[in-house]
Amino acid sequence: AQTVTQSQPEMSVQEAETVTLSCTYDTSENNYYLFWYKQPPSRQMILVIRQEAYKQQNATENRFSVNFQKAAKSFSLKISDSQLGDTAMYFCAFMRATGTASKLTFGTGTRLQVTL
Amino acid sequence: GAVVSQHPSRVICKSGTSVKIECRSLDFQATTMFWYRQFPKQSLMLMATSNEGSKATYEQGVEKDKFLINHASLTLSTLTVTSAHPEDSSFYICSVWRAGHTDTQYFGPGTRLTVL
Numbered sequence: 432a433q434t435v436t437q438s439q440p441e442m443s444v445q446e447a448e449t450v451t452l453s454c455t456y457d458t459s460e461n462n463y464y465l466f467w468y469k470q471p472p473s474r475q476m477i478l479v480i481r482q483e484a485y486k487q488q489n490a491t492e493n494r495f496s497v498n499f500q501k502a503a504k505s506f507s508l509k510i511s512d513s514q515l516g517d518t519a520m521y522f523c524a525f526m527r528a529t530g531t532a533s534k535l536t537f538g539t540g541t542r543l544q545v546t547l
Numbered sequence: 548g549a550v551v552s553q554h555p556s557r558v559i560c561k562s563g564t565s566v567k568i569e570c571r572s573l574d575f576q577a578t579t580m581f582w583y584r585q586f587p588k589q590s591l592m593l594m595a596t597s598n599e600g601s602k603a604t605y606e607q608g609v610e611k612d613k614f615l616i617n618h619a620s621l622t623l624s625t626l627t628v629t630s631a632h633p634e635d636s637s638f639y640i641c642s643v644w645r646a647g648h649t650d651t652q653y654f655g656p657g658t659r660l661t662v663l
Contacts, residue, residue, distance in 0.1 A: 464650060474638060476591075476654035478548065522590060526652075532579035532598075532644040535652055537590045 433458045433525050437538035444513045445546055451498075452508045452541045454523030460484075462528040465499065465506045466535070471519040479521070482506065484528070510543075518545045549645050549653035550574045557659040560631055568626045568658045570641030576621035577643040581652060582614075585638045597624045631662040 434457045444450035456465070467479040482490045482499050489497050494514075498507045510517055523538040550573040560566050570580055578599050583591040595616050596604045603616035613635075615627040628635050638659050642652040 466651070468654075473656070474585075474640075475656045476640065476642075478651060478653065481649075481651055526650075528650065532581075532596065532646070534581070534593055534596070535591075535642075539590050 433460070433527070433536045435523055435525050435536050435538040437521075437523055437541050439541045440539070441542045441544070443544045443546060444510075446513055446515060448513055449509060449511045450513055450543065452510075452521050452523075452543065454506045454508070454538055456504050456506065456523070456525050456536075458504070458525065458527075460527050464526045464528055465497075466524040466526065467495070467497070467506075467508045468522045468524060468537075469517075469519045470522065470540075471516075476522075480508065513545045515545050515547075517543060519543060548649075549577075549643055551641065551643050551653055551655040553641055553655035553658050555658060556656060557661075559661045559663065561663055562632050563630055565627055565629045566631055566660060568628075568639055568641075568660075570624045570626070570643075570655050572622045572643045575643075575645065577624075577645070578621060579644040580618060580624040581642045581644065582616060582624070582626050583640045583642065585640060585657075587638075591640060594626075628660065631660070633662045636660055636662045 436455045463484045465482045469477045494511045520540045524535045527533045552571045554569045580597040582594045597618040599618045618624040640657040641655045
C-alpha cells in the first residue's frame, strides 16, 4: 500500500514571495505518477502539476515547479511569485502507473494563505 | 485537461429519501470515473471506481447498497445515496480518468449534500 505524507498543515506566504510545500511518500512501486492538486475555497479540485517517476527532469508549469527526489521519495512543490489567487488547500497525490485507471492516494493537505 | 460537470451542485433532502448525483465527462469518453467523499477540512476519501458497462468497485467500508453507482454510458456516471441519513451529509466529488499521455484524473466541481 502507498502512503502520502504532508507534514505542513498550514503555511503562509506574502504576495510575490516564494513558498515550498513538502510531500513525502512511501511505495514499493517503480513506475508511478505524482501530482499536486489545488482546492480553492470553491472546492473545485484543480490539477497543478504532474510528474512521471521515470523522468529525472523536474516538472514545471509557469510559476509552479517540483523538486522530485525519487530515492528520498520526496516531491515538494515550489510556488514562485505567489499571488492571492494561490490561496487554497494543496494536496499531494500518488498514482501507480499500470496502464489502466488507478486510484489516487492523497496526502492530508497543506492550507496555503497568501497575504498582502 | 478534461471538462467534468456534476449535478446538482448542492442538495438538501429529508432523512430517508434517496438522492442522485450525476457526473458527466463533457469533452471525451471516460471509461473510468471515480467517486470521492470529503469531510470538512479533510482530504478526499475514495468511495468507488466506476467502469462503463460493469459493476463498480467499492472501497473497503463503503456500503454498496447505500451508495449505488451506475456508469451506463461513456459520459455519465451516477451516484445514488439511498435512504439518506444526516451522517451521509458531505461533499461528494467525481473524477474522470483520462488515459494516454496524461493518465490523470480530472475532477468535477463537487456536490454538497445536506440531509436533514
